[in-house]
Amino acid sequence: MSAASKTASSHLPDIVGAEHVSTDPAELGACAVDGKLPSVTVCPGSTEEVIEVVKYAAAKKLALIASGARTKLGIGSPPARYDVALDMTRLNRIIAYDPGDLTLSVETGTPLRKVAEALAQHRQFLPLAVPYFDRATVGGTIASGVDTPLRQFYGTPRDYVLGMEFVLGEGVRSKSGGNVVKNVTGYDLHKLMIGSLGTLGVMTRVNFKTFPMPVASRGFVATFESLDRAIEMRNRVAQSPLTPMTFDLLSSHVADLFSTPGAEQLAGSAMPAGVLSPGLWALTIGYSGKENVLSRYEAELRRMAAESAADNVTVLGDRARAAAFAFKREFIPIALESSPATTIVKISVLAARLKDALSAAIKAAEANQLLWAVMARSLGVIYFALLPTEHSQTSLRQVVAATNQVLAAGASFGANITIPWCPSEWKSAIKIWGPERHDLAQMQKVKKVFDPLGIFSPGRFIGGI
Amino acid sequence: MEPRLLQDLKKLLGSDAVLHEPEDLILYEYDGSVEVARPNCVVFPRTKEHIVGLVEIANRYKTPIVGRGAGTGLSGGALARRGGILAIFSKMNRILEVDVENQRAIVQPGVVNADLSAAVAHTGLHFAPDPSSQKACTIGGNVSENSGGPHTLAYGVTTNHVLELEMVLPTGELIRIGSSALDSPGYDLPGLFVGSEGTLGLLTEITVKLTRLPESVKTLLAIFDTLDDTTETVVDITARGITPAACEMLDGYTLRAVEAYVHAGFPVDSAAVLLIDVDGVREGVESQAEEVAEICRTHHAREVRLAKDSRERDLLWKGRKNAFGAVGRLSTTYYVQDGVIPRTKLPATLRRITEISERYGFPIGNIFHAGDGNLHPLILFDARDENQLKRVIAAADEIIQFCIEMGGSITGEHGVGMEKDRLMPLLFSEADLDLMRGVRDAFNPIGLLNPEKIFPNKKGCGEIHIRPLPVAGASVA
Numbered sequence: 029m030s031a032a033s034k035t036a037s038s039h040l041p042d043i044v045g046a047e048h049v050s051t052d053p054a055e056l057g058a059c060a061v062d063g064k065l066p067s068v069t070v071c072p073g074s075t076e077e078v079i080e081v082v083k084y085a086a087a088k089k090l091a092l093i094a095s096g097a098r099t100k101l102g103i104g105s106p107p108a109r110y111d112v113a114l115d116m117t118r119l120n121r122i123i124a125y126d127p128g129d130l131t132l133s134v135e136t137g138t139p140l141r142k143v144a145e146a147l148a149q150h151r152q153f154l155p156l157a158v159p160y161f162d163r164a165t166v167g168g169t170i171a172s173g174v175d176t177p178l179r180q181f182y183g184t185p186r187d188y189v190l191g192m193e194f195v196l197g198e199g200v201r202s203k204s205g206g207n208v209v210k211n212v213t214g215y216d217l218h219k220l221m222i223g224s225l226g227t228l229g230v231m232t233r234v235n236f237k238t239f240p241m242p243v244a245s246r247g248f249v250a251t252f253e254s255l256d257r258a259i260e261m262r263n264r265v266a267q268s269p270l271t272p273m274t275f276d277l278l279s280s281h282v283a284d285l286f287s288t289p290g291a292e293q294l295a296g297s298a299m300p301a302g303v304l305s306p307g308l309w310a311l312t313i314g315y316s317g318k319e320n321v322l323s324r325y326e327a328e329l330r331r332m333a334a335e336s337a338a339d340n341v342t343v344l345g346d347r348a349r350a351a352a353f354a355f356k357r358e359f360i361p362i363a364l365e366s367s368p369a370t371t372i373v374k375i376s377v378l379a380a381r382l383k384d385a386l387s388a389a390i391k392a393a394e395a396n397q398l399l400w401a402v403m404a405r406s407l408g409v410i411y412f413a414l415l416p417t418e419h420s421q422t423s424l425r426q427v428v429a430a431t432n433q434v435l436a437a438g439a440s441f442g443a444n445i446t447i448p449w450c451p452s453e454w455k456s457a458i459k460i461w462g463p464e465r466h467d468l469a470q471m472q473k474v475k476k477v478f479d480p481l482g483i484f485s486p487g488r489f490i491g492g493i
Numbered sequence: 494m495e496p497r498l499l500q501d502l503k504k505l506l507g508s509d510a511v512l513h514e515p516e517d518l519i520l521y522e523y524d525g526s527v528e529v530a531r532p533n534c535v536v537f538p539r540t541k542e543h544i545v546g547l548v549e550i551a552n553r554y555k556t557p558i559v560g561r562g563a564g565t566g567l568s569g570g571a572l573a574r575r576g577g578i579l580a581i582f583s584k585m586n587r588i589l590e591v592d593v594e595n596q597r598a599i600v601q602p603g604v605v606n607a608d609l610s611a612a613v614a615h616t617g618l619h620f621a622p623d624p625s626s627q628k629a630c631t632i633g634g635n636v637s638e639n640s641g642g643p644h645t646l647a648y649g650v651t652t653n654h655v656l657e658l659e660m661v662l663p664t665g666e667l668i669r670i671g672s673s674a675l676d677s678p679g680y681d682l683p684g685l686f687v688g689s690e691g692t693l694g695l696l697t698e699i700t701v702k703l704t705r706l707p708e709s710v711k712t713l714l715a716i717f718d719t720l721d722d723t724t725e726t727v728v729d730i731t732a733r734g735i736t737p738a739a740c741e742m743l744d745g746y747t748l749r750a751v752e753a754y755v756h757a758g759f760p761v762d763s764a765a766v767l768l769i770d771v772d773g774v775r776e777g778v779e780s781q782a783e784e785v786a787e788i789c790r791t792h793h794a795r796e797v798r799l800a801k802d803s804r805e806r807d808l809l810w811k812g813r814k815n816a817f818g819a820v821g822r823l824s825t826t827y828y829v830q831d832g833v834i835p836r837t838k839l840p841a842t843l844r845r846i847t848e849i850s851e852r853y854g855f856p857i858g859n860i861f862h863a864g865d866g867n868l869h870p871l872i873l874f875d876a877r878d879e880n881q882l883k884r885v886i887a888a889a890d891e892i893i894q895f896c897i898e899m900g901g902s903i904t905g906e907h908g909v910g911m912e913k914d915r916l917m918p919l920l921f922s923e924a925d926l927d928l929m930r931g932v933r934d935a936f937n938p939i940g941l942l943n944p945e946k947i948f949p950n951k952k953g954c955g956e957i958h959i960r961p962l963p964v965a966g967a968s969v970a
Binding site for chain 1: 638639688705775776777835837865905917926
């Protein structure tokens with residue numbers, strides 16, 4: 029523990045109360061980021077306390093990483109420095125919820141589950157069906173920028189976050205946006221915070237647009253012997269007037285991944301039987317509306333599946349659809365648990381290049397004797413999981429070779445490629461942020477304005493930010 | 494104006510692309526707002542190299558530079574508040590690429606909004622943001638202001654449709670941010686730049702999403718005898734979880750002006766109407782239209798008309814989109830506000846606007862995006878009377894103050910520009926504004942680009958660090 033950290037553990041109790049500061053090794057261990065431990069954990073109970081903690085950290089140049097339920101801290105580069113773990117879970121209040129206006133203002137440490145329960149009373153929801161849903165908090169979800177199957181229809185948080193309050197790198201409270209559904213007053217600084225891995229500020233409140241729950245939903249799953257056929261159906265649906273809620277492609281290995289006890293635990297139930305078949309690709313489509321709309325979807329989808337030579341078709345009622353949806357939502361944790369060294373490559377491409385990108389990734393995995401599984405959003409976002417059978421130097425060599433091959437192939441079709449999840453120890457060998465970005469200099473300008481002293485999650489972000 | 498600067502501009506662009514005579518400049522001292530500011534010269538670049546060259550010249554002479562599309566803006570965003578060079582993008586109006594399969598288009602900033610939708614209509618796609626000025630306004634202007642429009646209720650505003658930007662920074666660097674593929678790694682720079690009102694960079698290329706046209710659209714016109722019934726209907730539609738594609742309100746005053754101008758069949762004796770679009774797959778649209786009609790009737794709609802065909806629908810929408818023009822026939826000048834309120838506060842807010850109208854003695858027409866609570870009170874006055882202008886601004890400020898008290902905002906889609914900068918402290922603390930200014934200064938360090946916009950000047954120090962130029966013919970403060 030550095031001298032500065034030592035003083036921290038003696039000064040922080042004055043700010044938040046002794047019971048909310050800890051140097052207990054177990055607590056510190058629980059807050060580890062890529063194996064790096066903080067010197068102290070502090071759990072503020074209000075924005076004012078966050079401000080004081082940040083001011084203190086700034087004065088002492090202590091590096092600070094904010095977190096909620098710590099389910100997505102594995103994303104990003106290992107921190108260059110890490111002194112204070114800022115546990116945001118006591119900021120867990122719903123500040124304002126107006127069902128009539130469909131707006132919500134919530135503290136960032138609030139669990140998504142709690143938000144969902146409050147909204148459900150008014151038959152509303154937030155489309156934040158993110159991995160580790162049962163534990164995840166609002167702040168971690170927004171900071172990590174993870175997407176969800178629901179982005180097909182509802183977009184990503186940049187489309188429904190209305191405003192935000194955050195604390196800057198010198199302990200100044202700031203905000204942008206507002207709590208109305210349409211607003212162009214001032215710069216949209218909150219958009220910068222989304223997916224910034226806590227490198228710009230500590231978010232304390234987020235204002236959202238909420239959405240009415242659909243009256244009824246169905247799922248449609250078509251399985252295919254070949255990727256080509258699955259893509260063919262994907263294109264038919266994309267060019268039709270249908271506007272599905274979710275629309276994902278699952279590879280043939282996913283059926284096995286989803287049938288493990290670990291997967292069932294993460295998803296909260298068993299995968300409905302007979303929906304996925306080992307050895308077959310599956311196109312899964314969720315849609316909603318009144319009965320006549322649901323019938324129209326089913327008829328159209330059946331026709332398109334037949335035209336694309338689907339092997340089998342299943343229509344899931346409300347309950348079965350919800351169960352299957354939870355598996356899609358938890359695809360990443362399920363993949364992470366299924367191998368001792370899961371490495372997930374995220375490849376974003378124009379939709380017309382989905383097949384090229386998938387083929388290149390499959391080729392790279394197989395050339396390096398790696399098992400793999402895929403969930404791909406029809407919009408052009410692929411989660412390609414490499415699943416080594418062991419955590420070893422051999423696996424590392426295979427994964428490095430495979431990811432480099434994917435990066436090389438992706439460059440030829442304008443893909444955005446990152447590796448959000450892999451074993452911490454491998455991060456120095458894998459290009460987790462993909463190729464160098466031409467707009468990095470602009471990002472560095474932004475970072476400097478928000479966090480001039482560089483105390484927030486130093487080194488965790490792209491280009492060493 | 495400094496002769497060498499003029500020479501350099503003419504050398505870069507050719508003599509015919511540079512205007513500097515007072516009688517030419519006078520056309521460019523206005524936009525759609527009530528603000529006035531005259532540039533020292535007006536230039537018409539044709540290429541991105543021209544933009545780079547212009548920024549170099551601006552830096553060389555430390556003169557401000559301001560980008561401008563069609564000049565339809567409603568907050569003075571594209572006016573040269575500190576004089577200098579006004580760069581008009583009307584000649585950079587090519588659609589560079591349309592990618593139907595991926596639903597993308599790459600356009601130059603001067604492409605007119607409606608031209609893009611028209612160019613791709615045969616593919617079943619369109620560019621969703623649809624400001625009422627869409628037949629004139631440019632996509633570059635839309636990006637700068639983060640423009641909305643009636644159908645942004647369901648489809649989102651401009652920022653929801655922009656993926657990648659190429660631009661010239663005030664330092665002269667040509668940069669690209671974001672990407673055509675989704676989820677560009679790193680900070681969401683397009684999210685910052687869209688809506689930055691031309692204060693961070695001059696756009697040269699814009700990559701937008703194209704949206705599939707719905708299979709079916711139905712347009713309803715609900716006619717009411719009281720304002721309260723009209724606004725309560727909007728509250729109820731929202732509360733029941735129905736999101737129409739558009740939900741516009743026109744009050745009786747505006748209706749009469751519009752009807753006299755467009756002859757769209759609006760009932761001139763009513764208190765207000767709602768113009769509502771529902772769209773989507775056929776089956777859903779039919780039941781949703783019926784549901785909406787039923788809510789209107791519950792709130793005592795005198796009549797709910799369903800447009801019979803696309804001709805009737807287009808006529809109703811033509812009436813809506815030309816409403817500002819129609820009101821312009823009634824009065825020499827109007828001042829339009831753009832406040833936003835939580836939708837549940839619509840009834841109270843409209844009552845307050847009526848009260849303010851009566852107290853000040855100015856007629857106020859209301860024609861606005863009711864579905865998302867974005868008001869557009871048009872206050873009619875005579876700008877030749879300086880006293881009236883002052884009182885009109887006082888009346889407008891009262892409306893804005895009320896919006897903020899209701900939990901709303903000062904601008905929903907028109908931007909802050911040079912019109913509402915003084916109102917920013919009503920919403921933002923000095924620390925909030927300092928952060929925004931800090932971001933601006935990181936990209937636009939000496940205030941060369943579109944100076945004195947969005948943010949109020951800090952007490953005691955001029956925002957701009959460069960001297961205004963002496964102007965030939967006219968004086969600019």
